[in-house]
Amino acid sequence: MPCSYGQNVPIPSSSFSTAADVMNWTIAPNTVTASWFNGGCKALFVDNLGNPNATITSPVFSLGASGFYELELEYGLIFTGNAGTFELIDSNSTSISATTINTIAGTCTDWPNPKNSTLIFSNVTAGNYQLRITIPSSQFFLAGARLEVYNPKIVSGSINATSCSNPNMLNNFPMKITNLSDNSSYFTSTINGNYTFLLPNITGNFLIEPVNNGNLIAIPSSINLTIDSTTNSYLNNDFCLTSNTTGIDVSAQLVSQTLARPGFNADYELIYMNHGNVTTGNESIVLNFDATKMTFLSASITPSSVTSNSITWTYSNLTPLEIRSITMSFNIFTPPTVNSGEILNFTGNITPAVDFDPTNNNINLSQPVVNAYDPNDVLCIQGDQITPAQVGDELTYRIRFQNTGTASAVNIIVKTVLDSELDWSTFEPLTASHAYTTSIINGNELTYTFNNINLEDSTTNEPASHGWIFYRIKSSTTASVGDDFEATANIFFDYNLPITTNTYNTVIYDPLSINDRPTEGIVALYPNPVTNYITINTLHDTSYSLFDLSGKLLRYDRLSSGLNEVDLSQLSNGLYILKSVNLYGKSSTHKIYKL
Structure with missing residues (x-):
């Protein structure tokens, strides 16, 4: 029995x-x-x-x-x-x-x-x-x-794109199931078009649906499911997906998997997708990088061409709603060529012959170079400042973790609370270093679970001791200048006490509003105009970003409370904008005149 x-x-x-x-x-x-x-x-x-x-x-x-x-x-x-x-x-x-x-x-x-x-x-x-x-x-x-x-409730099905009679089995497509009694949600992703939820032994009414970023038509739009105490398996909860975009609509995004440190390798992932309803032909992706600061090492997909400062990949038959990715590694040059605080700029584009929405074809990533770092951290890819024009757009977050213990970590749990200024309903898991499950309870309490991850310890195998998570979520359309989005994570390695990461703040600022008076004594700087070195006096730990008048980010770094000397000797003469955000989210903006 x-x-x-x-x-x-x-x-x-x-x-x-x-x-x-x-x-x-x-x-x-x-x-x-x-x-x-x-x-x-x-x-x-x-x-x-x-x-x-x-x-x-x-x-x-x-x-x-x-x-x-x-x-x-x-x-x-x-x-x-x-x-x-x-x-x-x-x-x-x-x-x-x-x-x-x-x-x-x-x-x-x-x-x-x-x-x-x-x-x-x-x-x-x-x-x-x-x-x-x-x-x-x-x-x-x-x-x-x-x-x-232990008998979990198994809920499974398949996701087909384009036509259910001629299925295109989607990989890595996010799915969501919601407990309607308390609005807690669980997320998973498809493997060869199939998805499976392993739920706790709970009963009640649930809603299954694809994670819809606004350009999908799902048939059915959702499935209502009643889970009882006697049945353990609920199978064949299938969906047929089509895009409401006519034609080809591709997008590409570059994200950093690791921090950039002088003299070390840095890893990146290029994620590209066809949001349209037509399969692409033979197309290309071009990624440009700063060859004066780094050199390309390798990629998971062999490029069709590599020059001193650009990489080109060709791709074909990217089907409707299909997601693909390329991982790659660069080596960052050592000082004095590259120093902490400098910016690594990546640009590029994905080029279909005809595209429904060319605005999402561009690739842009500005990554600050750092020295010593905590291997467990949170980062917003868009940076610590966004403009009012970006309110309501997607923010992409990365959480990194490393097992620095003395034995492999079998299970890892990552918990974070989504900020109140974010639109919780738009949460979408993107990718991770290892197989995972995701859940949200109480509206904004997000949990990633890595069961049987068996993450090596850093002493035994340092490269294999790292893991990471990427997700994206839209900011609330009601957010305004001065509001900030705060992110912190607690990371549990097996049954140990949690490791708490940094708190990352992204502030909404108006680049057209320049106020030379510090807010609440956040920052003071002198001399101004400056020839070579400028001294920045802060009351609290502060991050700063330096822009030229076109809005291009030139430098990003963190400052300790007190007096900090910053070398600006390599800048051309002219006017620059320095924006700072302290650890409490208070910001200020200054004009700097370089002579």
Whole structure:
């Protein structure tokens, strides 16, 4: 008989009710001491102080049904700050799934007190298994371990474009399901036209719909679904998509996956899409870069041509609503050629023969060069300032994370709160470094979940220790000059305390309004006019952007509170605009005269 939701699957001898239970667990190496602990509760106690890693393996147990299982553990680590690894292994001692947990000191308590931790094992097949625990040089006790059947609600379907009778299976197309009782939403993306939601064991009325950026016609426009307590699978929730744009309408956007640092490589992703209802012919994409500051290294799609400062790719048969991408790497030159605060400018275009909306054909990215950096951060691609003309347009956000621990991170959760000045209904997940699921609760509480990401630690494999997220969302049309959009993220690596990123502020400013009087003492600068060096005095940590009169961004950098000397000697003589934003979102604008 198949297991039902919530049914416990016992792990033999895991209650440690007697000392004999300890003998049924395998301890390696044999120099490690294991004993029965009965100080307030009954537990397996392992003294591994002064030794390398030790492993503790349970007796064999049987899982009679394939599916999802939740591991519940009651454990403690006498000395804190060390990581223990918990694995489900099969009959060949192959790890099916694992998690790394920095366990905490505490007193041992008997079941059925609340469990210390849970881990979902997905798509487990019926068979024989063991629980294996690896502990570092420390003292450890395990008071209980059990598996519980976990039956998520599976909602799936397909997305076809152009014509359902002649399907074009879309990749990476975002889908959304909303719980109508509390308006919480879950997001996923298609793989070869198919999508799947794995929902918690919940019931109620739900709404499934494609994420519509305004140019789609979906048939049906949405699907109402009632999820009950007895049915686990809801299949064949299919949509046929067409574009309400007549002809070809392609767009391209370049985003930075990493920060740009002098002497290091920097990675980028070029995302392009056909918003129209006609398949493209043989077309091209041109990307220009500043060859005085960087050199092109490689790309995931081989360019058709590369010059000293430009790259060209050809593409063909980009079908209606299809999304493709190209990843690429550049090497940033070392100082004094490239210094912190300078701007890397990318321009380019995507060129169909005839395009419905040429305004989205241009590629523009201005990225500041930095030195030391926090590997966990938030960035708005549009920068820390936008103009009133950009209000209501899309803002693209990037969240980066890195596992700087001492073991791989099995599960990672990223949480952020969408600012009140953003239009929450326009949220759209774009891309990420690893497979993920996304959810929104309470209107604006956004969560990305990376189950079984197994992200390497930076000591073992630094390049593989990084991850990132991109999403976009429109600013509210009611936002006005002086309003700002704030973004901060909390990143959870397994069961550790969260790492909180920087807070990134993007302020709406009017470039035609220049006020030389600092607002609330945000910034003062002298001498002005300036010949070589200008001193900027700030009350708080501040970022600044330097523009020429055409509006071109020339420099971006951050300043600490107090006096900061900035070198302007390389600028041509003339008038420039300096705009600053402090850590509280207060901004000011100054004219600078360069002699």
